[in-house]
Amino acid sequence: MAVITGMVLGSLARLAMLRTDYRQYPSYPHGYASHLALGVIAAFTGAAVVPALIEEEFTAVTFLVLVAQQFREIRDLERRTLDRLEETQLVRRGAGYVEDIAKVFEARNYLTIFAAMTASTVTYLGAASELMVWPAAALAGSAAGLGVVLYGKRGLDRRPVGAICRVREGRLHFRDTLLYVDDILIMEIGLAEGREAYEKHGVGVVIEPKDDDARATLANLGQRQAIAHDTAAIMGLRKDFGTPEFTPLVRLDLETGRAAMAIVPVEQDVGPLLDAVRSVPVIEGARTRPLATKPGRRAAD
Amino acid sequence: MTQREPETIVAVVTLDPEKVRGGGAPVFVASGPKEREKIATYLSRIMDVQVHDLENGTYVLVRH
Helix, strand or coil, X not given: CHHHHHHHHHHHHHXXXXXXXXXXXXXXXXXXXXXXXXXXXXXXHHHHHHHHHHCCCHHHHHHHHHHHHHHHHHHHHHHHHHHHHHCCCCCCCCHHHHHHHHHHHHHHHHHHHHHHHHHHHHHHHHHHCCCCCHHHHHHHHHHHHHHHHHHHHHHHCCCEHHHXXXXXXXXXXXXXXXXXXXXXXXXXXXXXXXXXXXXXXXXXXEEEECCHHHHHHHHCHHHHHHHHHHHHHHHCECCXXXXXXXXXXXXXXXXXXCEEEEECECCCCHHXXXXXXXXXXXXXXXXXXHHHCHHHHHHCC | CCCCCCCEEEEEEECCHHHCXXXXXXXXXXXXXXXXXXXXXXXXXXXXXXXXXXXCCEEEEEEC
């Protein structure tokens, strides 16, 4: 019964963590189903371990440990799947973002295991110690498991770019064949047709870091690639195979650490576009914190 | 871990062949700016490469 409580709680937790948001990851419904199935297995494993140990069912424990070892492969599997899908994207996610998604997937499964383990342990001990009747024990176990999930989620949740940077519209214009957003050079566009498309449909975005930590994060290529990918995914992109000049690029202003992006969205609503940029997650691999070091703090302007 | 592929010049379209020497990429000589624009557009759509203007009469088509 403790196992059932743990397993149910773990599974529900994993379900709650599965948000098919605008990033279309996991892909609904098959990806959803496979993530959920893995979550249920993780929940069962976590839930069964401690009661099996207490009951001295060591064969069961051995099997459970073997199952847990399978979860090491998860990050690799996810990364490989996402890497293969990169070929199908008009704007790639980039290695940094792919790694981040794979890491999150792994972490959520471990959290499920841990939450289920906590729920089942508390339920088991509550019932065994005869301090309470079994429904109360199950409730206590569920509450403990829920606590683990909420605490873990708070720790694991990624901050959005909008929390560390100011995002505003910038003036998109050309000097000869060079495309600028405000005074930040984006790229050179040789074909007149391409320049016309940017003048008619293009939007410029300026991203200003709030401090030196944010500046370092924004400088990361993976982070900027993620911004380009996510914004294009939400707002749509007027681009196809054969027109690489419409790939949104995020370039740095080396003087100030600001970044600027030029994009030709399908939906030319600037407000939602800026919100889309603000909601891009900060990639874990891109987070460097110079302000956490002595030299970094001394150099801070 | 995949290596980042270097940028390559895939083709050159020029008004003045004297401005371009060897290097492996095919050179297309255009008789005027309109023809240059047309050739560059066709090539870029066919090969999914970007056209860059060197502002000396020559366009280079680069795979990024």
